[in-house]
Amino acid sequence: MKKRSRRLTAMAAASTITASMLVALSGGVSGTDRAAAAEDPCAAWMDPADSPSERADALVAAMDLDQKLHMVTFSNPSWFFYWGTAGHVSGQPELCIPDLVLSDAGSGVAGFQIATTTFPSGVVQASTWDPRLQRRLGRAIGAEAHLKGINVMLAPGMNIARTPYLGRNFEYFGEDPFLASRTAVSVIKGLQQNPVIADAKHFAVNNQETDRMTVDARVDERTMREIYLPAFEASVKEARVGSVMCAYNRVNGPYACENPTLLTDVLRDDWGFDGFVVSDWGAVHSTAPSANAGLDLEMHAVEIPLPESSVTGTGGRFFGADSMKAALAAGEITQQRIDDMVRNIVRPMFRLGLFEDPVAPGAEPFLRDVTTPERLALAREVAADGTVMLKNRDGLLPLDDASPDGGRTIAVIGWAANPIGASNATAGGGSSHGSGLPPRVVSPLQGILAEARDRGDRVVYVEGSAGVDAELAAAAADVVVVVATDGATEGSDRPDLGLRPSACVAVFCTSLPSRQEEMIAAATAANPNTVVVLDIGGPVRMPWLDDAGAVLVPWYGGLEHGTALAEILYGEREPGGRLPQTFPRDEEQASFDPAAYPGVDDTATYSEGLLVGYRWYDAMGERPLFPFGFGLGYTTFDYSGLDVRRTRQGAVARFTVRNTGDRAGSTVPQVYVSAPRATGEPPRQLKGFTKVRLAPGDSRRVTVRLDRRAFAHWDVDADRWVVSPGRYGVLVGPHSRDLPLSGTVRR
Numbered sequence: 124m125k126k127r128s129r130r131l132t133a134m135a136a137a138s139t140i141t142a143s144m145l146v147a148l149s150g151g152v153s154g155t156d157r158a159a160a161a162e163d164p165c166a167a168w169m170d171p172a173d174s175p176s177e178r179a180d181a182l183v184a185a186m187d188l189d190q191k192l193h194m195v196t197f198s199n200p201s202w203f204f205y206w207g208t209a210g211h212v213s214g215q216p217e218l219c220i221p222d223l224v225l226s227d228a229g230s231g232v233a234g235f236q237i238a239t240t241t242f243p244s245g246v247v248q249a250s251t252w253d254p255r256l257q258r259r260l261g262r263a264i265g266a267e268a269h270l271k272g273i274n275v276m277l278a279p280g281m282n283i284a285r286t287p288y289l290g291r292n293f294e295y296f297g298e299d300p301f302l303a304s305r306t307a308v309s310v311i312k313g314l315q316q317n318p319v320i321a322d323a324k325h326f327a328v329n330n331q332e333t334d335r336m337t338v339d340a341r342v343d344e345r346t347m348r349e350i351y352l353p354a355f356e357a358s359v360k361e362a363r364v365g366s367v368m369c370a371y372n373r374v375n376g377p378y379a380c381e382n383p384t385l386l387t388d389v390l391r392d393d394w395g396f397d398g399f400v401v402s403d404w405g406a407v408h409s410t411a412p413s414a415n416a417g418l419d420l421e422m423h424a425v426e427i428p429l430p431e432s433s434v435t436g437t438g439g440r441f442f443g444a445d446s447m448k449a450a451l452a453a454g455e456i457t458q459q460r461i462d463d464m465v466r467n468i469v470r471p472m473f474r475l476g477l478f479e480d481p482v483a484p485g486a487e488p489f490l491r492d493v494t495t496p497e498r499l500a501l502a503r504e505v506a507a508d509g510t511v512m513l514k515n516r517d518g519l520l521p522l523d524d525a526s527p528d529g530g531r532t533i534a535v536i537g538w539a540a541n542p543i544g545a546s547n548a549t550a551g552g553g554s555s556h557g558s559g560l561p562p563r564v565v566s567p568l569q570g571i572l573a574e575a576r577d578r579g580d581r582v583v584y585v586e587g588s589a590g591v592d593a594e595l596a597a598a599a600a601d602v603v604v605v606v607a608t609d610g611a612t613e614g615s616d617r618p619d620l621g622l623r624p625s626a627c628v629a630v631f632c633t634s635l636p637s638r639q640e641e642m643i644a645a646a647t648a649a650n651p652n653t654v655v656v657l658d659i660g661g662p663v664r665m666p667w668l669d670d671a672g673a674v675l676v677p678w679y680g681g682l683e684h685g686t687a688l689a690e691i692l693y694g695e696r697e698p699g700g701r702l703p704q705t706f707p708r709d710e711e712q713a714s715f716d717p718a719a720y721p722g723v724d725d726t727a728t729y730s731e732g733l734l735v736g737y738r739w740y741d742a743m744g745e746r747p748l749f750p751f752g753f754g755l756g757y758t759t760f761d762y763s764g765l766d767v768r769r770t771r772q773g774a775v776a777r778f779t780v781r782n783t784g785d786r787a788g789s790t791v792p793q794v795y796v797s798a799p800r801a802t803g804e805p806p807r808q809l810k811g812f813t814k815v816r817l818a819p820g821d822s823r824r825v826t827v828r829l830d831r832r833a834f835a836h837w838d839v840d841a842d843r844w845v846v847s848p849g850r851y852g853v854l855v856g857p858h859s860r861d862l863p864l865s866g867t868v869r870r
């Protein structure tokens with residue numbers, strides 16, 4: 124009864140808000156309206172003509188202590204028990220404050236939500252190298268969130284892929300801070316085009332799942348600034364993200380959620396962040412130290428009344444009214460700090476329209492099916508544009524070129540190709556995994572069947588784990604499509620670069636033993652026209668690569684990944700992706716000193732410094748299996764005519780790209796800067812890119828602007844970004860190991 128009355132009250136509040144808004148916006152005020160306006164208790168902060176800060180000040184001034192403390196911690200029922208969301212702070216109708224309803228995550232409205240679109244995961248979004256498409260995706264996710272009664276999306280995750288073993292690589296945007304920054308900014312801008320607050324997570328240096336609740340990431344300041352913080356910095360400064368989530372781990376000692384260096388010195392004082400810091404679920408370990416460090420909102424899955432001394436922070440509610448009042452009375456926190464916490468929360472709510480467009484979670488939005496044909500088409504587009512083709516021997520793909528009249532036998536092999544296996548490859552495990560209800564994934568098998576039928580091709584399917592059936596089916600077919608998966612998940616890192624499928628129930632996934640490598644080896648040995656499809660969350664080893672005819676990496680492609688794959692196989696779409704992460708040759712090449720990863724005595728020392736991902740391979744002269752930025756399409760391009768000019772702040776690079784093939788297609792010109800050796804920077808670093816689509820034979824003069832930051836490094840002594848004078852190389856090409864154009868510019 125209580126819950127129902129609160130919802131009705133919330134809806135009443137919502138209607139009150141609407142009425143008062145009508146009054147405020149209408150201009151003409153009748154006698155009746157004047158009386159209503161005079162009685163409107165929220166008038167002082169409900170005028171959208173006032174700035175978010177003015178409105179926040181007015182609201183906080185009208186709140187008593189209990190109303191303020193209500194805002195800084197989660198409400199019950201918590202977590203998924205509140206309409207399948209990740210958590211909420213219940214509204215305060217007497218103050219016209221709507222519910223604040225939080226949900227995961229980066230590939231759509233997930234968790235225990237139902238009837239939403241599972242879009243391609245973060246790694247696919249980054250693989251598109253297409254900011255416009257990423258922004259459209261963010262906007263679509265935000266639209267579904269609001270329709271489901273959610274107004275805080277706990278996305279995007281943007282931690283750097285420091286190792287290929289990170290269980291959550293699939294959620295994030297790869298190994299390079301510039302690519303991660305561009306992707307994060309685009310997705311956040313799209314998300315926040317709705318009355319929804321985005322959330323930059325997990326702040327910061329959260330680069331492993333092993334011991335994630337307690338590990339101390341020890342990283343030098345220059346590496347932190349140049350590698351692990353830029354995506355968060357861009358999210359704050361360029362995308363004006365409304366919230367930041369502090370991570371579970373420690374950073375150079377203090378837990379991230381009670382780390383004043385991160386939460387105040389960097390986030391507030393240096394970057395000017397004006398939203399709120401929300402904890403990861405159960406990442407709070409104290410009351411006053413957390414509040415004084417800069418944490419504004421405590422979230423947790425459930426309230427287990429454990430002693431507050433518990434190491435993991437699981438349990439006690441640290442920002443509950445009793446704890447906060449005790450800390451206030453003891454002088455451990457100030458009233459000013461409490462007021463600032465509330466201001467930080469309501470300011471983005473005002474700025475992004477949450478008061479004007481309140482949500483009211485309940486049975487109706489929970490059950491509402493918010494997928495649309497347009498958003499499913501967008502999911503398909505992103506899935507194809509983020510699919511990376513790593514090999515295509517003798518133009519095996521697309522299939523339509525080989526035999527336009529069809530009539531082929533196509534063997535589809537693999538558990539991951541069938542509707543059950545594919546349902547677990549739409550996203551990685553953990554909080555970002557959708558419930559998968561209602562089941563509507565288009566599996567690779569279903570996608571290929573639909574396309575093959577239109578072309579007169581025959582399709583044979585075998586599950587393939589026995590190996591021999593894969594061999595027989597492959598030998599008897601004209602073309603083979605073998606689909607394998609590696610089920611990465613939040614909460615654990617990958618033990619190696621192998622392929623292990625996962626079985627998921629809602630957000631809970633576990634990996635299963637598998638003979639997928641043997642299956643792929645059997646198929647590729649039996650038929651040279653074998654396309655290997657890898658539904659994976661991060662780099663994998665490929666002992667069978669020499670025998671494979673083609674290799675496609677769709678990663679976790681969402682609900683429509685089977686359709687996108689079939690359209691790629693038949694050439695309706697081109698695999699538009701480029702690697703956001705280096706693929707090592709094997710575990711030996713991707714080995715880490717245990718003290719660096721996963722750490723010793725709960726301490727991971729980032730001794731590699733700036734040499735993360737391709738920076739390390741370049742500095743060590745190592746040849747990876749596939750380099751950062753690599754990807755093939757269905758046509759070819761050449762690059763020419765580089766002209767590099769110094770500008771006041773940085774430089775501008777102009778060059779010509781020409782489609783030298785016989786099909787339309789896209790390429791991603793990438794611009795790397797090599798700093799003078801004396802700066803101590805890695806050999807080459809991505810500082811600009813664009814995506815160019817051209818018809819066969821066409822060419823385009825491309826311009827990429829490099830800002831001051833492209834030539835700067837973090838000077839620890841000066842405590843700021845510095846551009847050392849000298850001659851900088853500017854290199855341009857299709858990926859980090861193929862940069863045919865080079866120029867220089869003096870700074």
Ligand code: GLC
Binds near residue numbers: 227324403404554
């Ligand atoms: C988690 C995750 C975080 C997620 C939160 C809420 O443990 O680390 O990414 O947003 O819980 O589900």
